[in-house]
Amino acid sequence: xxxxxxxxxxxxxxxxxxxxxxxxxxxxxxxxxxxxxxxxxxxxxxxxxxxxxxxxxxxxxxxxxxxxxxxxxxxxxxxxxxxxxxxxxxxxxxxxxxxxxxxxxxxxxxxxxxxxxxxxxxxxxxxxxxxxxxxxxxxxxxxxxxxxxxxxxxxxxxxxxxxxxxxxxxxxxxxxxxxxxxxxxxxxxxxxxxxxxxxxxxxxxxxxxxxxxxxxxxxxxxxxxxxxxxxxxxxxxxxxxxxxxxxxxxxxxxxxxxxxxxxxxxxxxxxxxxxxxxxxxxxxxxxxxxxxxxxx
Numbered sequence: 518x519x520x521x522x523x524x525x526x527x528x529x530x531x532x533x534x535x536x537x538x539x540x541x542x543x544x545x546x547x548x549x550x551x552x553x554x555x556x557x558x559x560x561x562x563x564x565x566x567x568x569x570x571x572x573x574x575x576x577x578x579x580x581x582x583x584x585x586x587x588x589x590x591x592x593x594x595x596x597x598x599x600x601x602x603x604x605x606x607x608x609x610x611x612x613x614x615x616x617x618x619x620x621x622x623x624x625x626x627x628x629x630x631x632x633x634x635x636x637x638x639x640x641x642x643x644x645x646x647x648x649x650x651x652x653x654x655x656x657x658x659x660x661x662x663x664x665x666x667x668x669x670x671x672x673x674x675x676x677x678x679x680x681x682x683x684x685x686x687x688x689x690x691x692x693x694x695x696x697x698x699x700x701x702x703x704x705x706x707x708x709x710x711x712x713x714x715x716x717x718x719x720x721x722x723x724x725x726x727x728x729x730x731x732x733x734x735x736x737x738x739x740x741x742x743x744x745x746x747x748x749x750x751x752x753x754x755x756x757x758x759x760x761x762x763x764x765x766x767x768x769x770x771x772x773x774x775x776x777x778x779x780x781x782x783x784x785x786x787x788x789x790x791x792x793x794x795x796x797x798x799x800x801x802x803x804x805x806x807x808x809x810x811x812x813x
Contacts, residue, residue: 518556518559521552522556522559523556523585523589524542525538525542525549525553525556526552526581526582527585527586527589529549529553529565529572530564530565530578533571533572533573534572535549535550535572560577560581562575562581563575563577563578564577565578609637609638609639609640610637610638610639610640610659610799610800611639611640611642611657611659612639612641612642612659612660612661613642613643613644613649613652613653613660613661614641614642614643614644614649614662614663615643615645615646615648615661615663615664615716615717616646616663616664616716616717616718617664617711617715617716617719617743618662618663618664618719618786619643620680620760620763621762621765622678626806626807627641629806630803634799634802637799645715646663646665646668646717646718647717649661649789650668650669650672650789653672653789653790653791654671654672654791659800660788660789660790660800661788662786662789663718663786663787663789664718664785664786664787665717665718665719665721665722665787666785666787667718667721671791671792672789672791672792673789673791674788675787675788675790675804676785676786676787676788677788677804677807678785678786678807679784679785680761680762680785681761681777681783682758682760682761682777682782682784683758683764683774683775683776683777684698684756684758684774684775684776684777685747685750685756685767685772685773685774686698686750686756686774686775687750687751687752687753687756687771687772687773688751688771688772690773692756693773695778696775697775697778698775698776698777699777699778699779700726700727700777700778700782701730703730705735706735706755706756707735707736707755707756708734708736708737708757708758709737709738709739709740709746709749709750709756710736710738710757710758711741712739713739716741719784722784722785723758726781735755737754737755738755743759743766743767746759747769747772750772751769751771760784
């Protein structure tokens with residue numbers, strides 16, 4: 518059963534006149550008659566009564582008309598939805614977040630998206646970096662956020678945020694003698710670092726920063742959350758690292774935050790996406806909002 522047969526049927530059912538129906542369809546009358554005959558043959562029922570008084574729908578034809586109209590309504594909705602998604606007017610965006618790249622700017626970004634384009638559903642998934650890259654390649658994720666641009670070929674990494682790296686120090690600690698802690702002063706001190714399995718990109722970037730230390734890193738614990746890092750630092754296990762944007766959610770009486778005396782001690786957040794050509798309109802707006810001044 519072809520759509521052209523169904524279109525011919527609907528127009529003829531509305532006109533109940535072969536000549537007028539053929540004119541509406543911009544075809545000759547014989548092709549219209551053949552299309553209706555083929556449709557009736559496929560269905561095994563008579564759809565129209567034709568005699569000297571004119572053309573009328575049969576009971577079977579009336580029942581079939583109702584179903585075909587519903588079908589064309591669904592097809593029209595599908596067509597409009599496809600056009601809308603293609604132009605970025607509706608649909609969904611799936612964002613993968615890795616390396617703990619979550620801060621108040623992400624909340625502000627999501628709130629702005631919900632306010633300006635509520636018809637676009639945004640779903641967030643917190644996953645390891647390797648899973649994010651696999652998901653971008655498979656199409657499971659639209660874009661991702663991570664703290665590294667060191668990803669495989671075919672993935673574009675656009676820098677969107679850059680934040681100073683700070684250290685979390687126990688409330689009573691010799692490093693607190695410095696208003697801004699020189700990097701070399703960290704040598705030999707026990708460190709509470711993130712689990713490289715959970716924060717792969719972040720740990721790689723932090724490792725590049727710390728590789729200049731003369732002393733071998735004294736890593737006493739590897740943790741999978743900011744709360745656990747602060748808990749161990751507060752208990753005196755060692756010194757931890759985090760970005761300055763996390764300071765407002767890290768206030769504790771047993772932990773003091775100090776900046777590093779190094780301008781290059783920054784962590785960049787990257788937007789990762791598949792390098793597959795032209796961006797959709799909705800994805801362009803997403804990137805603009807992430808970079809926009811009202812989000813920073």
